[in-house]
Each structure stands twice: as structure tokens, then as C-alpha cells.
Amino acid sequence: METPSVKMLETFDYPHSDDRYDEVYGNQSIMNDHWQHLLNGLKTLGVQGIQERHLKAERILRDDGATYNSSSTQLSTTWQLDPVPVLLGSEEWSVIEDGLLERSELFNLILKDLYGERELIRHGVIPPELVFSHPGFLRACHGVVLPGEHQLILHAADMVRDADGNMQVISDRTQAPSGAGYALENRTVMSRVLPSLFRDSHVHRLSLFFQTLRIKLNNLARHITTDQPRVVILTPGSYSETYFEHAYLANYLGYPLVQGSDLRVSNGYLWMKSLGEMERVDVVLRRIDDVFADPVELRSDSSLGVPGLLEVVRSGKVIIANPLGSGILENPVLLRYLPDIGMHFLGRKPQLASVKTYWCGDPQDLTYVLDNIKNLVIKPHFHKSGTQSIFGSRLDEKQQLALQHQLKTSPLSFVAQEYVRPSTTPTWSGNELVPRPTVLRSFSVASESAYRIMPGGLTRVGNSATSVSLSNQQGAFSKDTWILASETEKQSKPLRVAQPWTPPATKQPRAVFPCRVVENLFWMGRYAERAESALRLLRTVFVQFNSTYHMPDQTRQLLLRTVTQVTTTYPGFTGVDPELFAEPESELLAVILDTERNGSVCSNLNALITCSDQARDLLSADTQRVINDLRDEMAALTGELQAGLNAAPEEALDPLVTTLLALAGLWQESMVRGLGWRFMDMGRRVEKAIQAVRLLRSALVQVLPEDEQLRVLEAVLLSSETLITFRRRDNYDSDMERGLELLLNDSSNPRSVFYQVELLRQHLSELRSTAHGPGLEKEDRYLLEASSVIQLSTLEELVMHDDNQAIRGGLDQLLGRLEHLLQETSSQISSKYFDQVKVHQQFVRANWDEEL
Structure with a gap:
């Protein structure tokens, strides 16, 4: 239970925002009832208490290895989580949930139509250019059909509130929607950071969503084979922005995490390279984009996919979720025609509105966009790495003219949307609660009869009050989203699922994993021992050199040559250089710190960490925590040795040796x-x-x-x-x-x-x-x-x-x-x-x- 801070602040209040819709107050000056319990609890904790829980959350995320990789710098940063959740009442959520269910069904119908009869084009509901000019439409996937009613297995929608408090969808994700794993990690952390508030708020659980996903994937596999069906998760690799999520879901769902090089097509089937044999794969939950999946038929320079994969998909010998070609549904132009599409398929407009969208491929829309560019957000119709939305209000006159020229030159490639100013929510910043703009991404997964919506989702928060781009790449951070049960649900629903899911017929077969993972584990062991051996030897040499004993030159040279020969940091001390033997400090520092030098301590430790990233889904939480300690100790080592080797350098090496010993102990005592x-x-x-x-x-x-x-x-x-x-x-x-x-x-x-x-x-x-x-x-x-x-x-x-x-x-x-x-x-x-x-x-x- 949270203990209140000793120091209480009477002024610890959340300010009312007058210029936009706020989650706490809405459009009124009175706080919404479901927020009062949370804010009163936070006020009881006080500034010091909240700050302590914020630091605890950061520590848990760091220990769990929860990271987000920047695509521009390729640097991993710890996942950012605000300690104050977002709250939505059950009644309000039920309305949103109905709209999301309908939207997922509608997008499923669109996907089936575009790769099937194409009624939408034949009946003039949508222009053909919308489809055929979009790189996400894969002609090679025409006629590919998944078993069952639902072709779209996973769907995500980004939503913001407008000025009236109504949710509007600003974009959809249908290729490989990311964020569900981070939402689950956020929930795990928040239940530990604020256990009493979480328990008393009767928050809807997320586990049923992931259980539904696992049931669906296993049932899909049963359409391929009934004999030990195998499901794998295909990842681009450890340099992917969301690689942590891929490994996290593989662990949570119990599926092998594979890369394209772990798979091959042979004899008309897809196989996973395992030790001593090839394991047949029946279902692939992909985390790579469509065009990278098959270098033979799609993007020829891709090293992320599997040659010949699409042919196996067409033959029905393997199922991919989401199906290849579903990237066409991410075309924001669809939002412009979604009301008409809803009327065609459902006989009504969608309940959950989309933001007002204009397509520059339509002459009337283009004229409107050119005349009102300062009030619109310009987006490319095909999202790819490095592309960003352009906010017309932030452009000067020269930039506006350049953008207008680009829109006239390539009108089919751009859409414009009215800017919906996001609602604000309480966020912890500078030891106080401040309003920050938010966007909510919610997720749906197909079950056997309908879709199941994740109760809540991943909320992203701007890092300032004026933030307009709420993406992780732009520095946004996350919040846990709590859907609060009504009083009736509190009494009738237990806190835990009464009947945990245990499908007898589709149980994942014996634990196997790709040879790549085993190879990285093998080299993890080698690099760990290599680094420990070098550290022990260097530590011993430093002790000998810094003792009061006068060491003869012959012995000194022998020990220094031993350092080079054991660490293989040649040429080092193997040559005949009297100055180097007389002043060995710079060479010894390079043997420790030079990451570009093969055999150096830091080079070996970096290789160890790289191997651990490749095998992340097989490493325990404690092992991941120790590897994070290695990262920290390496970072600290450079600072400690900047002054040279004059002040007991062996003491600076001790923490690294101790951490490597802890890692070896975990492997020996804790690994199955x-x-x-x-x-x-x-x-x-x-x-x-x-x-x-x-x-x-x-x-x-x-x-x-x-x-x-x-x-x-x-x-x-x-x-x-x-x-x-x-x-x-x-x-x-x-x-x-x-x-x-x-x-x-x-x-x-x-x-x-x-x-x-x-x-x-x-x-x-x-x-x-x-x-x-x-x-x-x-x-x-x-x-x-x-x-x-x-x-x-x-x-x-x-x-x-x-x-x-x-x-x-x-x-x-x-x-x-x-x-x-x-x-x-x-x-x-x-x-x-x-x-x-x-x-x-x-x-x-x-x-x-x-x-x-």
C-alpha cells in the first residue's frame, strides 16, 4: 500500500485548462467523478511520494530492458512512462468500444474486397487511383484468403478528442500494429508502482486480449495441420524501433521469435532452422512491413524476409497475420471515403468518426487544401521511415509555397487533415501535475466470431504543452490507460479471470528456437568469459605494477606481452618499442576502453550485449537486469579512467568483474x-x-x-x-x-x-x-x-x-x-x-x- 509522503503540499492541485478539452474536467469547471479518487490519492502521496514512484517505474522499466530504439540514431533509450494514468469510465468506454468494433469489421470488409471482388471500385464508392497508386497495394496478393471470416487479425486506431469531447480517429495501423506489448508492460509497471490505487479503481484487465490473440493464432494453425502446429513471431531484428515489444510478446505468448534468416522455403512449405533439423512453420505473426516479406516477388533488396514466402502463402501452406497486402488499409485517403464505404457495406456511416480528410488527388479537395494550407496537416499517403506530418501553421511563406508546388506536382501522394487539437490529461512534470496533449491507440484482435477490443490501450503524451506531433520518435512518452469498471461489474467480475485459457488441442509443441538464437547464446558465453579473463589479467597487472616491489624490465615486458597475447589486441606490446614499454598507459587504456579494437574489454562486452539482444526472448528478467548493469558499469568505466591509470585502476575494473560473476551465477543456478x-x-x-x-x-x-x-x-x-x-x-x-x-x-x-x-x-x-x-x-x-x-x-x-x-x-x-x-x-x-x-x-x- 502506498505510504503518504511526510511532506504534504496544500497547493498540490491539477489546474483547469480553459483553452481545450481536458480529461479531468471535460468542458466544465467541476472535476469528473472517476478522477477524484485518483487525484486525491496522488495528493495524499505528495510530491515526494509521486517522485519516488516515478523513479521506481523508471527502475522497473530499466530492469525489464524496456527500450525504444530511435530509427535515426539507432540508440536504445529506456521506455518512458508517466506515473499518472489516463482514466476512462466504463459507460464512456462502451460507446468507444462499439465504434472500434464496427471500425475493425469495416476495415476487414475493405481488405477482403480490395483483394477480391473490388466492389468498391466497380460501384464508384472509391476511385481506382486510391488503390492502384498506393505502394501498399500488392497485386501479387490478389486472391490470398485466410481461413474464417476475418482477414484482418490485428487492427489499431489512433484517436484524439475534439473540442466537444468526442473521439475522432486520425489514423489506422493494419500491417503490423505496434504498441500492444508496451501497453502490457505499462500495466505491469503501474500495478507495482501504485498497487492500492490500481486495486481500488477496479481497472479492466488486459490479459483477455492477449489470450484471444493466442487462441486465434493457434486456431489458424489448425487449418494447416493438426499435428503440433507451430506459430512464430517474425521480427526485423534488434535494430527495430520496437524490438523490445517483439521479444516481450514472444515471451508472453510462448512463441519463438525469428528473423528472416531463421526461415527458409523448401518443398512448398515454410521451415524454421532449428538444431539438427528443420521445423515446419504454420502461422507467422509478422512484425515487418509487407514489402520486405519476400525479396523474390516484392522488394528485391530486402534481407528481412524469406525468399519464396509469398508462393507458400498462396498455396495455403502457411498463414501470415496480418496478411501481406494489408498495408493498403493504412492509406489515409480511405478516411475521406469511409462514410461512403460504411453506407455501402453496413448501410450506415461509421459510429466512430474520422478526422475530416481531403485527398489532393481530387481536384476540389486540392483547391481547398491549397487555399487553407495554414489550417491543415499534410501527410503522405504512404507512410515510410523518415516521413513526418507537416503542420501548415508552422510553415513560413516560402515553405508554404514550396509545399503547394509539391502538392500540385504529385497530388495523388498527399492528403490533408483538419488539425484536431488533442485533449489534455494530468502529467507529472517538474514535480507538479500539468496538462499535456494526448493521443490514444487502441487495439482489436479477431476472435472466431467477432473482434475483441483491448480495454484501454497505449496513450502517448506530448513532452510540452505545445506539442503537436505525439510520436515516440518525436520525444513523446507513454501512459497507462485505465478503463474503470462500473459498480455492478466490480461485484460480478473477479479481479482475475475465472477460467484461464488452456487450449488442449492447440498447445504449442516442445520448446524449440532458431539456430541463430542458440548461436548467440553460445557466443554470449564466449564473450562473457573473454571479457572476464581480460579484466582479471589487467587487474592483476595493475596490482603488480602499482606495488612497492621494483619489477625488473624483463618481467615487466613479459606481463605486458601477456596482456596483448591473451586479449589478442595486436600488435600492442609484442613489438620492440622501448617507449611503449616504459609508458604503457595509453595502450593499456586502449585495451580496456577502445570499442573499435577487437579484443578490448569494451569491445567484448558490447558483443556480449549484442548477442543478448538477439536472444532477449530466452533471457530471464534477472539476467536482463544484470546485462543492464553491465551497460551502466561500462558507461561509468570511461569516466573513472579518464584521469589515466595513476589512481588504482584495478578498483575501477572490480564492478565489471563482479557483474560478470553475477551473470555466470545466474546461468549456472537459474537457467533450465x-x-x-x-x-x-x-x-x-x-x-x-x-x-x-x-x-x-x-x-x-x-x-x-x-x-x-x-x-x-x-x-x-x-x-x-x-x-x-x-x-x-x-x-x-x-x-x-x-x-x-x-x-x-x-x-x-x-x-x-x-x-x-x-x-x-x-x-x-x-x-x-x-x-x-x-x-x-x-x-x-x-x-x-x-x-x-x-x-x-x-x-x-x-x-x-x-x-x-x-x-x-x-x-x-x-x-x-x-x-x-x-x-x-x-x-x-x-x-x-x-x-x-x-x-x-x-x-x-x-x-x-x-x-x-
Whole structure:
């Protein structure tokens, strides 16, 4: 329960807005009843209490990895959520809901008609240019029909209130409507931030909407096959603006998240590349635009889709939701003709009005637009990345003339809409509640008989009182939308769904995921161990250099060369440069911070984070939280080391080591022992063994005077976290023999090379579920040889050295062979499990539509 702030502000009130419709007051000076409970609760919390909950919401979103990627900068920012929700009463919402239901049905009829009989064109309801001049109309999709009455599975509508408080639709989204996942995340956060207010307000739940979506997709799959139907979610990848939502929905719905490279068409079906086999796909919930879906028949330069996909769709062997070609419904010109379309199909105009729209392709409309351009919003008829609405009121005379010329030159490509000034809603800004303009996006999903509307949706809020473009790309942030149950519904409806949905016949089959995801988990393990090894070594070197002990030049050079050879940041300290060895600070800083340098600490950590993004849908919330910690620690590291390496740099590296240890602990203790964990652990073991071999070879092959040799050996043991064990063991052999035994072939030491090799052999043995042909697989041979050469070698032979060359030849030869065998093992794993399907790409780019 929220605890009231100690400090209360008597003036903590929400001001009445006189110049536009406000959600709290409407057109009156008296507050609406359903807002009083919320605002009184916020007033009880006070400024400090609300600020604390705002920070808590930001922390939860950050820990959940909720991000929005800017398409212009490709930078990920934490999803922005205002701590004050938007409230709508049930009676008012029921009217809006009826209008949305009717609108979804109408758009479904339009979609069926445009790719079917085209009655709207034949009867003159809409001009043919509206359809055939629009890039969203895909002629190749004519005649493609989904099973059931509804072709349009998902539909979203953006709405604003006009000056009279009536909702008007300003745009529709029908290709791959985004925002539903963010709305669910907002609800999850708000129920934790304001639990008492949420509970007492009896807010309609969102879960039924997503359950309906899952039922619909599984029922669609049953039209393809009744034997373990498979549904996947197709994403453009981690650089998509809404990639978090794609992974979030994949997790919530329980479907694999795939990219175009994870799929292939073969033998007339669509397949997903999984480990050791191909899994047939029956339904694709796509999050990519129409034209990118098939580079053979649609956009030839697309790498996001699957070659030949459209042919499989036409044959009825796979279903895509929303169907390819539904982008034509996003044409804002349709809003201009929607009343006539409603009369044609329904015998009435739509209940939910659309904003007044003019099409420049109509001569009368064009004349009106040119004469009233200052009062209108100009939009392209085809929305694509980088295009923005143009507000005529914000143009100077020169810009207006240029825009008018553009409209005259390409009239079919532009529409104009009357500007509806959005209503305002209470928003937390500068430690006070202020009115901010809002737009509501609501969602509908087809069920077996009708559409189900999400109770509420995603509300976007302008970041200032004068904001006119309320898009996330323009800096808008979000609100949770609460639909408040009436008193009767409070008593009759439980807070939880009485009968949770568990469809017995369409249960998603055994958990499988694309090879790409498994490969990224494998490399997550490798990059994590690579970064940890480099950090431990650097930390040890700094401790040695900053001690009071005077280190001979030979030992100093050996340790610095070891840094370069272990991290592979060549040329580094491998050359003969006295100045570099005398002043190694800049090179050591580059080994840590230079993100453009392969092998550096930050480069490895960035690669780890990239791999985690690719496998986000398989990572737990705690794992995501630790990865976010890594991002924060990396950002802090640069600032801490800007002053150079003079002030205990090893302390600046400690938080990163600790965070990587926490990540390793989560993998070991919290991950289910499935294929994902197995390949991640295999990556860790391969890399840990390679790093240990490189460390031993770089630091211990060269012979030093006895005192210096022991110091280097102890530095290696300290870097490997085994120095205490070394010192406590019986002194029955030479120091070098005891150290090599501990680091190389001690089966009880979880950091020894032999320990990693044996675990790798166990993993590979578990992966072979069916018998193979006679003999061992290549990777088995490599690991068997590695295990054998370690066990057959004797410590006495390994520590022997050539006095003339001052190196331990036997040790050097053994470690060189081990590194080769481990690298070959990794390559064999990659070629066997990750490289089964090649990415196909056309040699010729043929964007004829754009040229025309």
C-alpha cells in the first residue's frame, strides 16, 4: 500500500485548462467523478511520494530492458512512462468500444474486397487511383484468403478528442500494429508502482486480449495441420524501433521469435532452422512491413524476409497475420471515403468518426487544401521511415509555397487533415501535475466470431504543452490507460479471470528456437568469459605494477606481452618499442576502453550485449537486469579512467568483474538445463579453456630467474583465482610443477583446462540423442585428443627448459596443440549446429515500382 509522503503540499492541485478539452474536467469547471479518487490519492502521496514512484517505474522499466530504439540514431533509450494514468469510465468506454468494433469489421470488409471482388471500385464508392497508386497495394496478393471470416487479425486506431469531447480517429495501423506489448508492460509497471490505487479503481484487465490473440493464432494453425502446429513471431531484428515489444510478446505468448534468416522455403512449405533439423512453420505473426516479406516477388533488396514466402502463402501452406497486402488499409485517403464505404457495406456511416480528410488527388479537395494550407496537416499517403506530418501553421511563406508546388506536382501522394487539437490529461512534470496533449491507440484482435477490443490501450503524451506531433520518435512518452469498471461489474467480475485459457488441442509443441538464437547464446558465453579473463589479467597487472616491489624490465615486458597475447589486441606490446614499454598507459587504456579494437574489454562486452539482444526472448528478467548493469558499469568505466591509470585502476575494473560473476551465477543456478543453457555453457567452457591456455603459454613458457618466475606464476594464479589454493597445498614439488598441475590438469579445479575439456565432452555426449555412424565425430576426436595429451604429459617434462633459448619447449608445444584443438572444436560446433541454412540474396535489385 502506498505510504503518504511526510511532506504534504496544500497547493498540490491539477489546474483547469480553459483553452481545450481536458480529461479531468471535460468542458466544465467541476472535476469528473472517476478522477477524484485518483487525484486525491496522488495528493495524499505528495510530491515526494509521486517522485519516488516515478523513479521506481523508471527502475522497473530499466530492469525489464524496456527500450525504444530511435530509427535515426539507432540508440536504445529506456521506455518512458508517466506515473499518472489516463482514466476512462466504463459507460464512456462502451460507446468507444462499439465504434472500434464496427471500425475493425469495416476495415476487414475493405481488405477482403480490395483483394477480391473490388466492389468498391466497380460501384464508384472509391476511385481506382486510391488503390492502384498506393505502394501498399500488392497485386501479387490478389486472391490470398485466410481461413474464417476475418482477414484482418490485428487492427489499431489512433484517436484524439475534439473540442466537444468526442473521439475522432486520425489514423489506422493494419500491417503490423505496434504498441500492444508496451501497453502490457505499462500495466505491469503501474500495478507495482501504485498497487492500492490500481486495486481500488477496479481497472479492466488486459490479459483477455492477449489470450484471444493466442487462441486465434493457434486456431489458424489448425487449418494447416493438426499435428503440433507451430506459430512464430517474425521480427526485423534488434535494430527495430520496437524490438523490445517483439521479444516481450514472444515471451508472453510462448512463441519463438525469428528473423528472416531463421526461415527458409523448401518443398512448398515454410521451415524454421532449428538444431539438427528443420521445423515446419504454420502461422507467422509478422512484425515487418509487407514489402520486405519476400525479396523474390516484392522488394528485391530486402534481407528481412524469406525468399519464396509469398508462393507458400498462396498455396495455403502457411498463414501470415496480418496478411501481406494489408498495408493498403493504412492509406489515409480511405478516411475521406469511409462514410461512403460504411453506407455501402453496413448501410450506415461509421459510429466512430474520422478526422475530416481531403485527398489532393481530387481536384476540389486540392483547391481547398491549397487555399487553407495554414489550417491543415499534410501527410503522405504512404507512410515510410523518415516521413513526418507537416503542420501548415508552422510553415513560413516560402515553405508554404514550396509545399503547394509539391502538392500540385504529385497530388495523388498527399492528403490533408483538419488539425484536431488533442485533449489534455494530468502529467507529472517538474514535480507538479500539468496538462499535456494526448493521443490514444487502441487495439482489436479477431476472435472466431467477432473482434475483441483491448480495454484501454497505449496513450502517448506530448513532452510540452505545445506539442503537436505525439510520436515516440518525436520525444513523446507513454501512459497507462485505465478503463474503470462500473459498480455492478466490480461485484460480478473477479479481479482475475475465472477460467484461464488452456487450449488442449492447440498447445504449442516442445520448446524449440532458431539456430541463430542458440548461436548467440553460445557466443554470449564466449564473450562473457573473454571479457572476464581480460579484466582479471589487467587487474592483476595493475596490482603488480602499482606495488612497492621494483619489477625488473624483463618481467615487466613479459606481463605486458601477456596482456596483448591473451586479449589478442595486436600488435600492442609484442613489438620492440622501448617507449611503449616504459609508458604503457595509453595502450593499456586502449585495451580496456577502445570499442573499435577487437579484443578490448569494451569491445567484448558490447558483443556480449549484442548477442543478448538477439536472444532477449530466452533471457530471464534477472539476467536482463544484470546485462543492464553491465551497460551502466561500462558507461561509468570511461569516466573513472579518464584521469589515466595513476589512481588504482584495478578498483575501477572490480564492478565489471563482479557483474560478470553475477551473470555466470545466474546461468549456472537459474537457467533450465535445456539446449539454450547447454550451448551457452559450451561457449563458456571453450573460451575459458582457450583463455587459460593462452595465459599459460604467454606467461610461463619463457624462463625467468627463480624469484621472478615465482612472481609471474603467482600473478597467473591470482588472475585465475587459484592463488590461495596453491599456497595451501603441500609443497612436494617445485612451484612451477604445482602451478601447472593446478591450472592445467587438476580435475577438481573449475578453472583448469582439463576441467573445461571434460565438461565439453559431456555436453557433446548429451547432444547426441541418436546413434551416429561408426567412429567419432570430428569435435569428439579433437576433445579426446586434448584430454589425452593433458593426461599423458608429465609435469617434469613440461617444466624442463632449454638453457640456450630460455623457453620450456615441451610446455609450449603442448599448449599450442591444445589451443588448436579447442579452436577446431569451436569451429566444428559452429559448422555443425549453426550453419545449416545459408542466407539467400538476389544479385539484382529491381525496385521497378519506385522508378515508376
